Amino acid sequence: MLDKLKDMILPRQTTFSKITVIDEKCTGCGRCVKSCPIQLLMLDADNKCRSNQRYDAFRCITCQNCMAVCPAEAIAITGEYRVGQGFWKNDDLFETPMTFPDPLGQGGLTNAESATDKLTETEKVIYGRRSIRLYQKKQVPRDLIHRMIEAGRFAPSAGNSQPWKFIVIRNPALIDEINSRCKKALRVHTRLTLPKAWLDKKIPGDPDARFAWWQKIILPLLVKLRPGDTDQRVRGGVNTVTSDPEYHIFFHAPTLILQLADRRAIGGVDYDSGICFQNMVLTAHALGLGTCYVGLIDGLKLHPRFRREVLGVVDPFEIVMALAVGFPSGKIGRFVRREKPRVIWFDGSRG
Structure with a gap:
């Protein structure tokens, strides 16, 4: 036990x-x-x-x-991330090793140049899209942002409820303030989920560090209730963000788009919001822009007055995701490996 x-x-x-x-x-x-x-x-x-x-x-x-x-x-x-036992065990869920895109079954594609003419332009954008964290300083023209939003507007939604709304921020000072507020709120996460000795940028995670007695009690409960927030990679990543005063969670992108959703949406907001934003992301990359999803915007949940009075976020809307947008700095054209697909096929008749 x-x-x-x-x-x-x-x-x-x-x-x-x-x-x-x-x-x-x-x-x-x-x-x-x-x-x-x-x-x-x-x-x-x-x-x-x-x-x-x-x-x-x-x-x-x-x-x-x-x-x-x-x-x-x-x-x-x-190599890949694998856990061999316990609640987080996953080494029996994936087929090793990860592979490059292979849509034609002719060997993996490692970059855009290796993508043959048999691939559609949509496929090339999908495989070449990266989460961009290196941006040029120049601002994104409004007409390109408009094209992104139009692509999102025509995304499918449950019951055609179209629950989305957008806040486009191009003011560097406001983006910086949101960054600071989110990081401050996220500090609560690391204090709850990591040994105190690890909450210092200069300490490389002393393996001899111990969790406090109260952490040993609440952490198993948090893991059960919110596994996506307590995965060890998440805890380490959030600690990186909060322990470094120079870390910018939006990577100094010139534009920040907040996606809001009507929480009364048919079927809930998660699926509709994800489909909408992915339409926008693929359009952005097709237009030569770079984007990065930033889920750490959740830190604003601890700043209700700021959300309401500064950003104008009021019921029935809630912030569901943030998207950093800008022109990529330098060429980022290499494809990456991903886990092999897990697929169960049912063909023909059942006998």
């Missing part, structure tokens, strides 16, 4: 992806360092990419953006 609780709080039998840097290729441009959402990388004294040793590997989410943004193809990522 005790072991089960320990594995719920922080699974012990875990493996993570490994980042390998090819020194001969690394140019020291630093794009990987800036693009890593968990800040796992740094440039050493020789101007080569390295693990920064400030954070445990448990923060890596295997997004592979460091690899995708490297112009010299100096980064290789091997």
Whole structure:
């Protein structure tokens, strides 16, 4: 019983992806360092990419953006996130290894140039879309934002309820204020879910750190009630965000779009909102823009007066997601690997 609780709080039998840097290729441009959402990388004294040793590997989410943004193809990522036992066990749910897109069954595609003419333009956008965290400073023209919103407007919704509403923010000071408020609220998350010794950017997650007695009581309950918020990768990532005063959760993107939804929507807001925003995201990338979903906007839930008086968010609407938007800085054209699809087929007649 005790072991089960320990594995719920922080699974012990875990493996993570490994980042390998090819020194001969690394140019020291630093794009990987800036693009890593968990800040796992740094440039050493020789101007080569390295693990920064400030954070445990448990923060890596295997997004592979460091690899995708490297112009010299100096980064290789091997392995996958796997948990071998307990509540978080997943090593029997995936077929290893992850693979590149293979829509034609002719071998994986590693970049846009390798995508043959047999693929539709829509497919190429889907496979080439990355969560962009490197943006140019120039503002996104209003007409391009309009085209994104129009694409979202024509997304399907349950009962054709079309519950969405948008707030487009192009004021840097306001974006910065939202960033600060969210980070302050998210600090509550790390204080609840991590040992106190880990709430410091300069400490790399001392393996000997211990959870407080009250954390050992509430964490199993939180894991059961809200597993998506208490996954060890989430806890490590949020700690990265809140412990670094220079971390900007919107990555200094020039435009921020908040998606609101009428909470009375037919069938709930989650599916409709996701479909709508993905229409907008794919349109943005087709137009040469970059985007990044930012779920950490949930931090504004602890700032009801700000939401109401500054942003104008009032019932029956609620903020469901944020989208950073801007022109990507540099070329980000490499495809990434993903878990193999889990599919059950039923063909023909049942006998």
